[in-house]
Amino acid sequence: MTTTISNLIPPIMIAQAAFALMIVFTLGGAFLAVIPKNIVHNILGLCLAMFGITGVYLYLGSQFVAMMQLLIYVGAICMTFIFAILLSPPLEKEPPKRNKTKVITAAIVSGVVFLVMVNMVMSLKFEPLTDITRDWSIKTLGQLLMTRYFLVFEVISLLLAIAIIGSIMIASFVRKRN
Amino acid sequence: MDCLTTYLILGALLFCIGIFGILQHNSLIGMLIAAELVLNGAAVNFMAFNMFLSKDPATGQIFTLFIMGVAAAEAAVGLSIIITVYRNFKTINADAVSELKG
Numbered sequence: 679m680t681t682t683i684s685n686l687i688p689p690i691m692i693a694q695a696a697f698a699l700m701i702v703f704t705l706g707g708a709f710l711a712v713i714p715k716n717i718v719h720n721i722l723g724l725c726l727a728m729f730g731i732t733g734v735y736l737y738l739g740s741q742f743v744a745m746m747q748l749l750i751y752v753g754a755i756c757m758t759f760i761f762a763i764l765l766s767p768p769l770e771k772e773p774p775k776r777n778k779t780k781v782i783t784a785a786i787v788s789g790v791v792f793l794v795m796v797n798m799v800m801s802l803k804f805e806p807l808t809d810i811t812r813d814w815s816i817k818t819l820g821q822l823l824m825t826r827y828f829l830v831f832e833v834i835s836l837l838l839a840i841a842i843i844g845s846i847m848i849a850s851f852v853r854k855r856n
Numbered sequence: 857m858d859c860l861t862t863y864l865i866l867g868a869l870l871f872c873i874g875i876f877g878i879l880q881h882n883s884l885i886g887m888l889i890a891a892e893l894v895l896n897g898a899a900v901n902f903m904a905f906n907m908f909l910s911k912d913p914a915t916g917q918i919f920t921l922f923i924m925g926v927a928a929a930e931a932a933v934g935l936s937i938i939i940t941v942y943r944n945f946k947t948i949n950a951d952a953v954s955e956l957k958g
Contacts, residue, residue, distance in 0.1 A: 701866065711893060712881065712889075721889065735903055750924045759935065761935075766948055781880045783879065799864045822918060
C-alpha cells in the first residue's frame with residue numbers, strides 16, 4: 679500500500695488550512711497596504727491582498743472570477759500603480775510625518791464602522807436556499823452577459839474606453855504655473 | 857469555510873481597513889490603494905451572497921466583474937490625475953494640494 683499525503687492528512691483539513699492561509703494573505707496584505715509609510719510596500723501589500731482574495735473566490739466556487747481577479751488586479755492595476763509611482767515623486771525623499779490625531783481618528787471611525795457591520799451581520803438570519811442550481815460555467819456567464827446584462831456590459835465597455843482616453847488627456851495636459 | 861458569516865466578516869474587515877487607509881494616508885496614491893480595498897470588500901460580499909443565497913448563481917459573478925471594470929477605470933483616471941498633480945505642485949501630499957484656483 680502506498681502512502682500518499684491524503685492518507686496521512688484528510689483532504690478536508692488541507693482545504694481548511696489553505697482557506698486559513700488565504701484569509702491570512704488577504705488580511706495581512708490589506709494591513710500592509712495601509713500601514714507602512716513607504717508607498718512601494720503599500721503596493722506590494724495590495725498585490726498580496728488581491729492574491730488572497732483570488733483564493734477566497736476559488737472557495738466561493740468561481741474559477742473564472744478568480745482568474746479575472748488575478749489578471750486585472752495583480753497583473754494590471756498593481757503594475758499601473760507601480761508605473762505611477764515611478765513617474766511621480768522621488769522615493770528617496772523622506773516621507774512626511776504622520777499626523778497622530780489623524781491616525782487615531784481614522785482608527786476610531788473605521789473601528790466603529792466595523793463593529794456596526796459585524797453587529798448587523800450577526801443579527802441577521804439568512805435562510806439558505808434549498809433549490810440552488812450550481813451552474814458556474816463560463817458559458818452561462820457569457821450568455822447572460824450577451825442577453826440579460828447586455829446594456830450594462832456595453833456601458834462598462836464605453837466607460838473603460840472613455841476612462842482610457844480621458845486619462846491620456848489628463849496626463850498629457852501640461853499647464854504653466856507662474 | 858462554508859458559512860456565509862465568515863465571508864461577510866472578511867468583506868467588512870477589508871472595507872474598514874480601506875476606510876482607515878483613506879482617512880489616515882498622506883499621499884494620494886495611498887488613498888487610491890485603500891479605495892481598491894474598499895471595492896474588493898464589496899466584491900467579496902457579492903460573491904458570498906451569490907454562493908449561498910442566490911437563486912441564479914451567475915448574477916453575483918457578473919456584478920463582481922463589473923466592479924473590476926469600474927475599479928480599473930477608476931485606477932487609470934485617478935493615477936493620471938495624480939501624475940498631473942505631481943507635475944503642477946511637485947508633491948502628492950494630500951494636505952499640500954489645497955489650492956483650487958488656476
